[in-house]
Amino acid sequence: MQRTRVRPLVLLLLCLPAAAAAKDSLSDIPPRAIEQSQITLAGSPPFHLKAKVFEGTNPHNDAYKAEIEEDWAAPHKWRRTVTANGFSQTLVVNGDQTQEEIKGDYYPNWLRTIVDAILDPGARVTGVELDKSSDNPMIGGTKLCRRFSFRAGIAPVGNNVFSSFCFEDGLIDSVLEPGYDAEYQDYKKFAGKKVARTIREYIKPGEEVEARIEELTEVNSLDESRFAVQNSGPILQTVTVSEEVLRSIATDAPAMQWPAIRGGKAVGVLSIYVCLDRDGGVRETYALNSDHPVMSDAAQQQIRTWKFKPAAVHGTRVQIEGILTFAYEAKIDAKLGQ
Numbered sequence: 001m002q003r004t005r006v007r008p009l010v011l012l013l014l015c016l017p018a019a020a021a022a023k024d025s026l027s028d029i030p031p032r033a034i035e036q037s038q039i040t041l042a043g044s045p046p047f048h049l050k051a052k053v054f055e056g057t058n059p060h061n062d063a064y065k066a067e068i069e070e071d072w073a074a075p076h077k078w079r080r081t082v083t084a085n086g087f088s089q090t091l092v093v094n095g096d097q098t099q100e101e102i103k104g105d106y107y108p109n110w111l112r113t114i115v116d117a118i119l120d121p122g123a124r125v126t127g128v129e130l131d132k133s134s135d136n137p138m139i140g141g142t143k144l145c146r147r148f149s150f151r152a153g154i155a156p157v158g159n160n161v162f163s164s165f166c167f168e169d170g171l172i173d174s175v176l177e178p179g180y181d182a183e184y185q186d187y188k189k190f191a192g193k194k195v196a197r198t199i200r201e202y203i204k205p206g207e208e209v210e211a212r213i214e215e216l217t218e219v220n221s222l223d224e225s226r227f228a229v230q231n232s233g234p235i236l237q238t239v240t241v242s243e244e245v246l247r248s249i250a251t252d253a254p255a256m257q258w259p260a261i262r263g264g265k266a267v268g269v270l271s272i273y274v275c276l277d278r279d280g281g282v283r284e285t286y287a288l289n290s291d292h293p294v295m296s297d298a299a300q301q302q303i304r305t306w307k308f309k310p311a312a313v314h315g316t317r318v319q320i321e322g323i324l325t326f327a328y329e330a331k332i333d334a335k336l337g338q
Contacts, residue, residue, distance in 0.1 A: 026130035029144065030165070033172045034122035037187070037194055039072070039216075041122075045191050046073045046219040053084070053114055056200060056210035064209045066111055070119060071219070071226050079226050080119075084111055089236070097232040106277040107236055107319065109179060109284050110201060114211045117175075117182035117199045124175040124182075128165055143168045152271045152288070153325030154243055159269040161288050161323065172196075178288055179240070179273045179321055190216055204287070238319040239311065246274065246322040252307035256326055259298050260333040265291045271325045272299050278317040280308035288323065295328045 039047060053066035066084035076096075082089045087104030116123060128146075135147040145166040152161045166173040171194060174183040181203075184196035195216065201209040247253070268291025275284040282304050287296035303324065311320050 026144075026146075029130060029167050029170070030122075030125040030128045032170060033167055034125065037171055037184075037196065038120070038122045039190065039193060039195055040075060040078075040119055042075050044072075044193075046071075046222060047191070048072075048215065048217050048219050049118070049213060050215040051114075051118060051211050051213045053111070053209060053211045056208045057206055064110065066114070068115060068118065068211070071223075072119075073219075073222055073227065077227055080115075082111065082115060084108070087111070091235060092227060092229055094227045094229045097229040098235050099229045099231055099233070100235040102236060105279070106283050107238065109238075109275045109286075109321065110203060110209055112238065113180050113182060113201050114199055114209060116180075117184070117201070118211060118213065121172055121175075121182075121184065121196075124177065124180060125165055125172060130165065143173055145173075152243065152323045153269070154247070157269060157325055157327045159271045159289055159325045161271055178271075178323060179275070179286065191218055234314070234316045236319070237313060237316075238321060239313065241311075241320055241322045243323055243325060246308075246320070246324060249280070249309040249311060249320075250306060251280070251309055252305075254302070254306075256299060256302055256328065258295060258328045258330045260331040261292065261294050262333065264294070266332055267327075267329045268292055268295070269325060269327050270296050270299060271323050272296065272303055274303060274322060274324055276308055276311075276320040278310060278319055280310045280320075282306055282308070292328070292330070295326075295330065299324075299326055299328075 035041070049070040051068040053064065053068065055061040055064040062085050066082065069081045070078060072078040077094050080091045087107055088102070089107065090101045092099045130146045133146040133148050136145060143166045145164060147162055147164040149160045149162050152159050161178055163177040165175055171187055172184050181201050183200040185198040185200060187194040187196050197213045199211040203209060270290035271288040273286040273288055274282060277283050285300040285303055287300060290296040310317050312318060
């Protein structure tokens with residue numbers, strides 16, 4: 001099973017509308033959805049936005065509490081503040097100048113997903129050619145969905161990993177990719193567009209993060225001081241790398257120890273999405289497609305103890321993300337769970 005909807009069956013079965021659009025018009029759906037809903041496109045009016053983030057399944061969990069605030073004037077002129085437990089970022093972009101203030105040693109993947117889903121939803125569907133896939137195993141419903149697969153791993157170990165994209169009423173409904181999972185809900189009108197006021201992000205069974213836009217207003221008079229850049233410099237980057245690169249920078253990666261299982265597929269493969277901080281520490285892991293969920297749990301627990309070399313781009317350390325794929329072989333123990 002894959003992190004992008006690890007709920008059994010529901011996540012890998014994508015819905016098909018009762019009356020789908022003609023095949024030759026499928027390629028038009030993603031760009032039209034972006035045009036209709038993204039408020040950070042060129043020509044969009046300046047705005048002020050505030051959003052609150054929390055765990056929808058457990059609102060008292062401080063680990064997922066965050067606040068996002070954005071003053072936006074143009075695609076290359078904006079100010080963003082993100083504040084969460086253990087991390088905060090103030091980022092100002094003004095033309096070719098950028099200024100960033102960070103507190104904390106790691107910008108979590110789950111939080112970046114929420115920020116991107118709110119302010120740049122089109123990035124994940126740009127260039128998606130829906131007519132290149134006919135994978136619609138669930139018949140009926142009101143959504144148009146397509147699932148795509150690609151091979152992960154290093155020969156001879158390989159695994160299918162999935163991405164899926166759903167649209168409803170011409171708008172983005174969900175984007176599910178390795179390392180990114182967002183559902184768009186509660187669309188409301190704003191400045192000639194329709195903007196999702198609620199974003200939900202699936203983390204694992206029984207754990208979902210929710211972001212709610214509490215304020216979204218047009219700004220008629222800009223406060224230029226909000227976009228002033230005092231000390232322009234490089235900003236924090238998160239770089240996605242291949243499995244070959246990810247394994248090449250591993251400095252302490254003990255061989256996997258696979259637990260006995262009560263039933264299911266005793267020999268198979270699985271993939272895990274891994275997120276590293278700038279020091280090479282493992283900070284988040286997400287189960288992707290797996291032949292057995294117990295093996296995914298075991299792999300994640302062990303990967304969290306691995307160590308990696310810090311990575312840098314132009315001399316500046318970066319966060320790293322990528323996929324690790326494993327073949328497993330487990331013993332069947334019918335006594336387990338008795």
